[in-house]
Amino acid sequence: METPLTNNISPGKEPADLRQYENAGGYAAVRKALRLAPAEVMAIVEESNLRGRGGAGFPTAKKWSFVPMGDDAPRPKYLICNADEMEPGTFKDRLLLEGDPHQLIEGMIISAYTVQADVAYIFLRWAYKLAAERLESALAEAYRQGYLGKNILGSEYSLELHLHVSAGRYICGEETALLNALEGKRANPRAKPPYPQVSGLWGKPTVVNSVETLCNVPHIVNRGAAWFKNLSRSADGGTKLYGVSGRVKKPGLWELPMGTPIREILEEHAGGMQGGYRFRGLLPGGASTNFVVADQLDVAMDFDSMQVAGSRLGTGAMIILDDKTCPVGMLLNLEHFFAQESCGWCTPCWSGLSWIEQILQGLEEGSGQSSDLERLQSHARLLGPGHTFCALAPGAAEPLQSGLKHFGDDFHRHIREKRCPWR
Amino acid sequence: MLSKQEKQQIEAKVHHYPNKRALSLEALKIVQEHRGWVTDEGIADVAEALQLRPAELEGVATFYNMIFRKPVGKHVILLCDSVSCWIMGYERLREHLTTRLGVGLGETSVDQQFTLLPNVCLGACDHAPVMMIDNAHYQDLDAGKIDEILAMYR
Numbered sequence A: 001m002e003t004p005l006t007n008n009i010s011p012g013k014e015p016a017d018l019r020q021y022e023n024a025g026g027y028a029a030v031r032k033a034l035r036l037a038p039a040e041v042m043a044i045v046e047e048s049n050l051r052g053r054g055g056a057g058f059p060t061a062k063k064w065s066f067v068p069m070g071d072d073a074p075r076p077k078y079l080i081c082n083a084d085e086m087e088p089g090t091f092k093d094r095l096l097l098e099g100d101p102h103q104l105i106e107g108m109i110i111s112a113y114t115v116q117a118d119v120a121y122i123f124l125r126w127a128y129k130l131a132a133e134r135l136e137s138a139l140a141e142a143y144r145q146g147y148l149g150k151n152i153l154g155s156e157y158s159l160e161l162h163l164h165v166s167a168g169r170y171i172c173g174e175e176t177a178l179l180n181a182l183e184g185k186r187a188n189p190r191a192k193p194p195y196p197q198v199s200g201l202w203g204k205p206t207v208v209n210s211v212e213t214l215c216n217v218p219h220i221v222n223r224g225a226a227w228f229k230n231l232s233r234s235a236d237g238g239t240k241l242y243g244v245s246g247r248v249k250k251p252g253l254w255e256l257p258m259g260t261p262i263r264e265i266l267e268e269h270a271g272g273m274q275g276g277y278r279f280r281g282l283l284p285g286g287a288s289t290n291f292v293v294a295d296q297l298d299v300a301m302d303f304d305s306m307q308v309a310g311s312r313l314g315t316g317a318m319i320i321l322d323d324k325t326c327p328v329g330m331l332l333n334l335e336h337f338f339a340q341e342s343c344g345w346c347t348p349c350w351s352g353l354s355w356i357e358q359i360l361q362g363l364e365e366g367s368g369q370s371s372d373l374e375r376l377q378s379h380a381r382l383l384g385p386g387h388t389f390c391a392l393a394p395g396a397a398e399p400l401q402s403g404l405k406h407f408g409d410d411f412h413r414h415i416r417e418k419r420c421p422w423r
Numbered sequence B: 001m002l003s004k005q006e007k008q009q010i011e012a013k014v015h016h017y018p019n020k021r022a023l024s025l026e027a028l029k030i031v032q033e034h035r036g037w038v039t040d041e042g043i044a045d046v047a048e049a050l051q052l053r054p055a056e057l058e059g060v061a062t063f064y065n066m067i068f069r070k071p072v073g074k075h076v077i078l079l080c081d082s083v084s085c086w087i088m089g090y091e092r093l094r095e096h097l098t099t100r101l102g103v104g105l106g107e108t109s110v111d112q113q114f115t116l117l118p119n120v121c122l123g124a125c126d127h128a129p130v131m132m133i134d135n136a137h138y139q140d141l142d143a144g145k146i147d148e149i150l151a152m153y154r
């Protein structure tokens, strides 16, 4: 089984420096890409069927294709790496950032070349201190070696790449909020359309891609679209970083073929449940995905299969709910997170989420009533797609509405017994 | 007034952005690094340097949770309160830390050594529960481990 994204990574060890990275075949893809026309690189990525690993699964080449090209295109154009990773339960980009910074830089150079971006930023979350340090030193090496800056490797193409360290808040990861944060403003999202590819950073064409997406690009360019598709067990190409946290024997992170079934990840890789704990459900792709329960564990973890199963692949970071943990308490924790992190722009989001938090608090403490469940349902509907500026609110609705569905009995027990049965 | 060092550090980033407003957060972080937190004077100093209105910069500063507009202790403890850590025992650790330090969440110990803040997922969920002190992650925490770690900072 090939694991291109994590080949150079040994957790706990220093990442490859430039020399070591080159010796392992690094930066060959940049050389190759620069010999091709941007449209040719685009064609390879399109053929590979790479879909965005930031959670929504939007086809990467398609996203790039919206960027205005040619001499009349507005300038400068920008490429941004979204390294704001703050989705609860998600810890995959951190491994790539700390473990192989040159891989990301190489992916960014090729992606920027493909859309002919002039300037690129890595938008990094504040808490990833070690990643910041390692990226800074890798960037300095890449500049020294002529992979960045004016006339890269003697070509016509030039690119400036800067590290921007953010100052907190989950909403900064939403791509248009990120643009405002990078411009030095409050990070409220912008209305889409226009999409950033047309009008983004300082109103200029901008592509925002996540860390994991960009890290795939050098391998696709090196090895080709057919190879990439073959890595996968499903229609979406490539491998995927899958994470598991909660009461399993071996919580962790693995690079596996895209489309690996949930059960295989849980049992073979995460070692199954810890002794004394039984499985009740899981959030498959971070906090903002619908719960998956025991009879759905044979579903393949890829974008389409998860959608068909009524949830989403999201970030591929599974959070396990066990039988010794209260589902109502878990939902309270999740909705508290969303309420706190709402940027305050849209009413259904800021107001709705604080109501939801209060109602869940009441239920958890034993003062809830049956009518609370209907109130929660209707709030969840109001948070759904189309009522708000950004996807934070629909994301908050997912665990809530699926939690009400799957753990209804537990809610009723809280109401009946006027207390949390787990406390 | 910005100190010479603060000014130099801000200047070093100027070429990253096409205008000064984009330096807002970077400049606030630099001032915070030197002064511990961002005072009203800090806001005024940065606003002047970046040619922004202080009220405007204040609006930006208060949006971001890692810009401290109140004094903090010598060390800032960020305790992850997101879902994986909650499942793995966040509440017990919070009790332990608040008793050990004699403070609630959002407070600073009397000896000014520690400020305890809850924080969203710190990106180490497979090693929950997790906290950060200043720039370092600490994971797979339990009460005993927390005591050992605190001792290193005293």
Ligand SMILES: NC(=O)C1=CN([C@@H]2O[C@H](COP(=O)(O)OP(=O)(O)OC[C@H]3O[C@@H](n4cnc5c(N)ncnc54)[C@H](O)[C@@H]3O)[C@@H](O)[C@H]2O)C=CC1
Pocket: A052, A054, A055, A056, A057, A058, A063, A066, A084, A085, A086, A087, A090, A173, A174, A175, A195, A196, A197, A208, A285, A286, A288, A314, A315, A390, A391, A395
């Ligand atoms: N990695 C993390 O830490 C987090 C990830 N997420 C994920 O974020 C996702 C939601 O992200 P959004 O950006 O709101 O999703 P979205 O579906 O609006 O957009 C996804 C990407 O495709 C592009 N796109 C979509 N439709 C387009 C169109 N018609 N024309 C041109 N470009 C288009 C967007 O510009 C964006 O880059 C969720 O699936 C969630 O799982 C959410 C929170 C944190």
Ligand SMILES: Cc1cc2nc3c(=O)[nH]c(=O)nc-3n(C[C@H](O)[C@H](O)[C@H](O)COP(=O)(O)O)c2cc1C
Pocket: A051, A052, A053, A054, A055, A056, A057, A058, A060, A063, A082, A083, A084, A085, A086, A087, A170, A171, A172, A173, A174, A175, A176, A208, A209, A210, A211, A213, A214, A390, A391, A392
């Ligand atoms: C509230 C919110 C937070 C987000 N946070 C992140 C994030 O931390 N990292 C990320 O890559 N995408 C995040 N996204 C998704 C981005 O908006 C965007 O879709 C993504 O960066 C595109 O990258 P991709 O095409 O590589 O998937 C977030 C979306 C929302 C609604």
Ligand code: SF4
Pocket: A171, A188, A189, A341, A342, A343, A344, A345, A346, A347, A349, A350, A388, A389, A390, A391, A392, A393
């Ligand atoms: S949905 Fe929530 S987070 Fe998104 S823009 Fe509206 S208020 Fe802000």
Ligand code: FES
Pocket: A088, A089, A090, B080, B081, B082, B083, B084, B085, B086, B120, B121, B122, B123, B124, B125, B128, B129, B130
């Ligand atoms: S939930 Fe605590 S580190 Fe992710």
